[in-house]
Amino acid sequence: MPSSELTGHPDEVDSARAGSVRLDHVTHRYGRGGEAFTAVGPVDLTVPAGQFLVLVGASGCGKSTLLRLIAGFERPTDGSVRVSGAEPRPGGTAGVVFQTPRLFPWRTVRGNVDLALRYAGVPRAQWPGRRAELLARVGLEGTEERRVWEISGGQQQRVAIARALAAENPLLLLDEPFAALDALTRERLQQDVRRVTDRTGRTTVFVTHSADEAVFLGSRIVVLTRSPGTVALDLPITLPRGDIDAEELRGSREFAELRARVSHAVKAAAAA
Template sequence: MSLRGVSKGFSPAGGASVIQDVSLDIAPGEFVTILGPSGCGKTTLLRLINGLIPPDAGTVEIDGRAPSPGPSMSFVFQSFRLVPWLNAADNVGFGLALAGMERAQRQPVVRHWLERVGLAHAAASYPNQLSGGMKQRVALARALATDPDILLLDEPFASLDAQTREIMQLELLRLWEERKRLAVFVTHSVEEAILLADRIVVMGPAPRSIREIVPVDLPRPRRDDIRTDPRFLALRAQLTGTIRSLIADDPNSPFFRRA
């Protein structure tokens, strides 16, 4: 995946982010997290990668072609985006159905992924019968069921409580390590970014662009005890300082550090 000089603007009245001159290469099988304060364009960048919106300048290419939504690229949202009138099994199989797979063919795939996320017992349950963590497991299973080459995740665990969020981070790592799809994960959390990533792309406001790319030199597979590793703690301190500086230097921030 390659982004070259990508810029995207929206009208100020819309309150949307602006991406300015972003260049980035992501290798197959690499897990990249996009980290930065609110309003720096992280979600806009993800939507440009997905092909949901076109760039105003520059190019986004995947295997030499402009991106377009399809079964080879799955998107996991913060708000789950489950279909309320479908049960868990049919939500997991939704992408497969859209791709034209018959129900008889879908069933073993759906059953496999419900088992992988620990929800085989909830196959017949509807979204309003599931907890937040269970809904996000269904959303993750749905994204993986199409066997995508690229997995895009827009703060998928942000609405979960702290304990469930940590469990889901480890579940995602476990599932990703089995096939190591190219993954791009947007987050506000420094710890989450470090735990998951091979590299962390730090974006900042005013201008909304990449400020630095930080490699994460931590062994895989990663488990919860990696959070106490001295290298993890050093990276957390470094990145926390960077984010605080970006916020303090942003004239649109209420925490703007005036000279």
């Protein structure tokens, strides 16, 4: 059972802090009348500022729906969603990274990042410095003049992450961003995202169906039941963070035990 620290009682978590997320009795349905389909809910969930929350579950359990509600792309049918104490604003509340990079192929890496800086309201004079900083964060130094079609899929997703970090939003949302990548590239980007979010202190909500990815990335994991998605497991992760040896972490007994526990919970939730 989730501890009171994680269930978000208002006397224990300041839900108005920058980057905090709070879902109160959230249910979301698609369609009307007899065609109505409940995708998620009811869900009560609070994410304290600075936490790395991973939503994990089988396909169709409502993970991406919850992420869209937090981003403000959709409004819940019932209940309320608050980010930093207010209703989320699409494109303004959080940086969002999707399964595919969604870059502008006719622009260079520089052009794609500069566009994000412009929409973020960064003064043009500051673009070169901010661009260099963002590309360094995601390991893309020296790629500014390359076209999107000249870089690999993994590098394109790095550009997408840099764009999401362009605005100084305290919240970062990622919807299975590495699902289409090969295993080696995926592991490298997992390490990069873990490092970047730890250093920036941004609240992060990450969607995946992989127990391994969830345990490696998260400081907290929430497993969802099959549709309509509700919370089946709310698990704090106490593995070391910061500058760690990824291979050593993955090879530890603690990692293996957590991965097995999450995998079992996902399978049980999908079968229930």
